[in-house]
Amino acid sequence: MKIEYQTQRLSMRFFMLMLFLFVLQIIFGMIVGLQQVDPNLLVGKLNFNVARTEHINLGLLWILTGFIGTILFVGPALSRRELAHPWLIHVLFYALIAAVLWNVYAQGLAMKGVAGWWGGQAWFQEGLEYIEGGRIFDIVALIGFGILGFVLLRTFPSMKEWNEIHWGLAIGVVALAVVWLFGLFYVSRLDLQEYFRWFVVHYWVEGVWEVIHISLIGFLLVKMFDADVKSVGYAVFWGVILVWLSGLIGNAHHYFWIGTPEFWQFWGSLFSAFEPLPLIFCFWHIYLDAHQNNKPLKNAPAFYFMVGSVVLEQVGAGILGFTMTFALTNVWSHGTWITPAHGHLALFGTFGMLVIGAAYYAVPLLRGATDFDQRLGKLAFWLLFLGISGMALAFAWGGTVQMYVYRTLGLEWFGGDVFPALDAYKIFVPLFGFVTAIGCGVLVYDLVTIGRIGGRKQPEIVNRRKAQPTRGWSRPFSGFEAGIWLVLMWIFGFVITFGILSFNLSQVRIEGNPTVPYTMAAIGYPGLLLVTALFVWRFLASLESRIENTESK
Amino acid sequence: MSCPDGSCFEPQKRIRALIMLGLMMLVFIMLSAFSFVSQHKQVTPDQVSFDKHQATDGKRVFQAYNCMGCHTVVGNGAYFAPDLTKEYANAGPAWITAFLGAAATWPTEGAVKSMLLMPHIAADSGVKTIEEYYAKYPGAKERVERRGGKPTYMPNLLFNGDEIPQLVAFMKYTSAMDTEGWPPEVKVKDLDKRIALAQGGHSAPLRSGSKPAAADASTAGAATAGGDIAERGKTISASLGCVACHAPGTTKLVGPGWGKLHGAQVKLADGSTVTADDAYLIESILKPNEKIVEGFPPSVMPPYEAIVSPDDAKAIVEYIKTLN
Numbered sequence: 001m002k003i004e005y006q007t008q009r010l011s012m013r014f015f016m017l018m019l020f021l022f023v024l025q026i027i028f029g030m031i032v033g034l035q036q037v038d039p040n041l042l043v044g045k046l047n048f049n050v051a052r053t054e055h056i057n058l059g060l061l062w063i064l065t066g067f068i069g070t071i072l073f074v075g076p077a078l079s080r081r082e083l084a085h086p087w088l089i090h091v092l093f094y095a096l097i098a099a100v101l102w103n104v105y106a107q108g109l110a111m112k113g114v115a116g117w118w119g120g121q122a123w124f125q126e127g128l129e130y131i132e133g134g135r136i137f138d139i140v141a142l143i144g145f146g147i148l149g150f151v152l153l154r155t156f157p158s159m160k161e162w163n164e165i166h167w168g169l170a171i172g173v174v175a176l177a178v179v180w181l182f183g184l185f186y187v188s189r190l191d192l193q194e195y196f197r198w199f200v201v202h203y204w205v206e207g208v209w210e211v212i213h214i215s216l217i218g219f220l221l222v223k224m225f226d227a228d229v230k231s232v233g234y235a236v237f238w239g240v241i242l243v244w245l246s247g248l249i250g251n252a253h254h255y256f257w258i259g260t261p262e263f264w265q266f267w268g269s270l271f272s273a274f275e276p277l278p279l280i281f282c283f284w285h286i287y288l289d290a291h292q293n294n295k296p297l298k299n300a301p302a303f304y305f306m307v308g309s310v311v312l313e314q315v316g317a318g319i320l321g322f323t324m325t326f327a328l329t330n331v332w333s334h335g336t337w338i339t340p341a342h343g344h345l346a347l348f349g350t351f352g353m354l355v356i357g358a359a360y361y362a363v364p365l366l367r368g369a370t371d372f373d374q375r376l377g378k379l380a381f382w383l384l385f386l387g388i389s390g391m392a393l394a395f396a397w398g399g400t401v402q403m404y405v406y407r408t409l410g411l412e413w414f415g416g417d418v419f420p421a422l423d424a425y426k427i428f429v430p431l432f433g434f435v436t437a438i439g440c441g442v443l444v445y446d447l448v449t450i451g452r453i454g455g456r457k458q459p460e461i462v463n464r465r466k467a468q469p470t471r472g473w474s475r476p477f478s479g480f481e482a483g484i485w486l487v488l489m490w491i492f493g494f495v496i497t498f499g500i501l502s503f504n505l506s507q508v509r510i511e512g513n514p515t516v517p518y519t520m521a522a523i524g525y526p527g528l529l530l531v532t533a534l535f536v537w538r539f540l541a542s543l544e545s546r547i548e549n550t551e552s553k
Numbered sequence: 554m555s556c557p558d559g560s561c562f563e564p565q566k567r568i569r570a571l572i573m574l575g576l577m578m579l580v581f582i583m584l585s586a587f588s589f590v591s592q593h594k595q596v597t598p599d600q601v602s603f604d605k606h607q608a609t610d611g612k613r614v615f616q617a618y619n620c621m622g623c624h625t626v627v628g629n630g631a632y633f634a635p636d637l638t639k640e641y642a643n644a645g646p647a648w649i650t651a652f653l654g655a656a657a658t659w660p661t662e663g664a665v666k667s668m669l670l671m672p673h674i675a676a677d678s679g680v681k682t683i684e685e686y687y688a689k690y691p692g693a694k695e696r697v698e699r700r701g702g703k704p705t706y707m708p709n710l711l712f713n714g715d716e717i718p719q720l721v722a723f724m725k726y727t728s729a730m731d732t733e734g735w736p737p738e739v740k741v742k743d744l745d746k747r748i749a750l751a752q753g754g755h756s757a758p759l760r761s762g763s764k765p766a767a768a769d770a771s772t773a774g775a776a777t778a779g780g781d782i783a784e785r786g787k788t789i790s791a792s793l794g795c796v797a798c799h800a801p802g803t804t805k806l807v808g809p810g811w812g813k814l815h816g817a818q819v820k821l822a823d824g825s826t827v828t829a830d831d832a833y834l835i836e837s838i839l840k841p842n843e844k845i846v847e848g849f850p851p852s853v854m855p856p857y858e859a860i861v862s863p864d865d866a867k868a869i870v871e872y873i874k875t876l877n
Binding site: 032035036039040043047048049052053107110111113114115117124125126127128129132140188189190191192194195197234238239240244245248249251252254255257258259260261262264265267331332334335337338339340402403407408409410411412413414416417418419421465509510511512514540 | 563567570571574577578580581584585587589595598599606607612613614615616617618619620621622623625626627628629630631633634635636694695696699700705706707708709712713716726727730731732733734735736737739740741746747748752755762814842846
């Protein structure tokens with residue numbers, strides 16, 4: 001496939017900027033991870049709160065940068081014409097760099113307690129988790145979303161010609177800006193502030209990003225596998241609707257303990273129990289759509305990351321989210337390391353892997369590298385996948401100990417008993433962070449050099465194995481087998497859920513015996529992550545063997 | 554699967570799904586409206602103050618220092634440091650004030666006592682003696698006994714102006730909030746048992762520093778009365794928590810450093826200059842607000858005359874002399 005529209009090339013700079021920001025985020029992540037082990041590290045120079053804020057903000061920003069790149073790449077192809085107003089995209093690019101640099105600097109002001117209060121608003125930084133940016137950053141970001149939406153809608157054909165992917169992307173980019181508005185005002189009541197903060201955080205991730213995610217996955221499936229547009233459109237529509245039907249009131253799972261009335265516990269527990277449904281649905285569809293024909297898989301890394309995205313969405317967002325979404329489990333897991341276990345897998349897994357996959361799809365095409373060495377990309381995938389899974393496991397086990405020592409026993413944190421109790425798990429955060437960092441390094445090297453350095457080509461070895469019959473681990477994948485894997489994941493998910501629920505037992509709560517929750521966490525989390533890794537391996541092996549066999553014909 | 558023959562009424566289904574979505578949005582809006590209208594009793598920050606400081610101002614300070622970047626409040630934040638929602642109810646205003654003034658060190662009993670000397674803090678805590686304080690705010694007792702005087706993991710943030718009492722006001726507000734039973738009540742009652750369980754179920758409780766680390770100033774003094782008087786001053790200043798705000802060198806922490814202080818010329822806020830001799834230093838310990846050094850706000854250090862005898866103050870001055 002060739003690049004048909006020259007404005008698609010504008011996406012390249014966003015993908016490269018995305019990689020740069022990813023590296024920065026990982027650097028801050030390593031610092032934060034090491035500070036978990038030694039809280040005195042860099043104290044007074046780069047306090048934990050600042051380093052963590054940079055880590056979170058850069059995480060959101062590189063994913064957004066990747067979204068922009070992907071949308072710019074996809075937009076002209078979807079519309080069958082050049083992007084409208086490409087000069088605006090140049091503006092967007094430099095505004096993005098300026099906004100990122102400003103925000104990285106401004107977050108450091110928190111060490112001196114400077115928020116830039118003026119007219120009742122914090123203009124430099126506002127110290128609210130996930131939306132720490134001050135009004136200056138917020139307004140620049142809003143203008144950026146406006147530009148993106150404007151350009152995309154002006155590029156699209158007339159509405160009559162839209163299919164579900166057009167609708168998904170259009171609603172996604174418009175909602176990106178609309179939801180952002182709820183974070184633009186200072187609220188003095190803590191309960192009301194948290195209420196609106198989750199509008200931005202929850203509805204962005206579970207409403208808007210998810211919609212963009214589904215649409216982009218759909219489009220890439222059409223492009224990579226010649227999947228049927230109607231079938232993908234069906235999946236996109238029902239995926240989006242299910243996300244909203246469950247996620248709209250599902251947001252109530254953030255309103256359990258923030259000072260809002262008790263009835264939210266009922267609504268939040270009920271509706272967020274349905275939140276995994278669209279994820280299961282998408283998971284199932286990527287299986288179906290990827291297996292619709294025997295088209296050889298030309299670009300393995302792109303597909304690796306897309307599978308990673310859909311599977312980790314299922315496991316990180318779907319299952320780990322499910323385990324702590326009920327008032328009776330959340331009362332224990334709320335405000336503990338259980339949350340970052342879910343957060344890392346869900347955010348990086350779902351959205352990070354998607355935009356990396358999109359970059360792997362677009363960058364070789366943009367550079368005209370038809371036959372590039374795919375081994376580094378696959379290596380990067382496995383390193384990132386295992387690194388992030390390991391971090392999730394460290395957080396999850398540490399979080400289980402934390403629920404017991406901090407909540408059940410009511411002991412104190414620093415200098416108290418929670419901090420030393422977590423010692424054994426803390427060390428694994430930077431350790432697996434390091435694995436992730438290596439994966440990031442490989443990824444960046446590969447994406448920067450693809451099609452540039454002396455034409456690294458696919459090694460011949462891939463084709464030499466072609467005569468092998470496909471059986472055993474790489475035999476063709478059936479729907480039945482996919483179902484079995486899914487059920488296995490959910491069985492471990494339920495073990496984890498009941499493990500957290502067991503903190504309510506009088507045996508744990510009154511006698512202080514943690515055997516039941518500890519055992520279930522010891523089985524549940526590694527079981528879930530192991531099944532997930534095996535499933536990804538199995539799925540990819542079956543696809544790889546399909547490439548070999550298709551080529552041998 | 555994807556309705557190949559078109560017989561599955563796909564468009565009707567889609568419209569129904571959208572109507573359903575609209576209904577759910579209505580439900581959500583109604584629940585939200587009901588949550589924040591006046592019938593629902595929930596404390597608001599404009600109703601809470603500490604001394605003359607408003608919780609609304611405290612919330613701005615809380616955000617400006619990005620406290621949520623390490624701590625959690627109502628369970629949201631960074632899980633790196635303790636949840637602060639019920640901190641006021643647990644440790645009380647005297648302990649929090651003592652802590653925030655020099656967060657890198659756990660307040661000693663002397664430091665908490667000296668905060669109770671401040672009339673507005675005593676009035677807000679509603680108690681007079683440290684024993685009553687401990688009974689009302691059990692968290693303060695546990696912390697002083699187990700960790701008083703030891704280093705913490707929180708950096709000194711060098712709050713300025715009224716930021717500390719404003720933060721206390723904010724924490725008073727969050728403590729008063731109804732968070733629907735979160736964090737869950739601790740039902741394992743005995744502290745020694747809880748500590749033993751946390752340390753892996755050791756039968757013998759390994760309570761670190763179960764002997765009060767902050768021995769009372771006068772007892773500490775009596776124990777070493779025959780010894781070196783400067784050494785006694787060092788012990789007293791450590792137990793009172795002086796060193797949390799006053800560095801042994803010339804660094805400015807919350808207060809001026811003690812290094813090279815004795816005999817130096819000190820410029821005061823009123824423009825005059827005095828020599829930091831014995832009499833001046835003793836007065837600055839017992840009645841610190843009589844003479845304020847230039848560049849330091851008044852009323853930050855409490856008057857110590859109620860808990861430090863002139864002899865003890867003299868011992869501290871002897872210790873300061875050794876730092877020249």
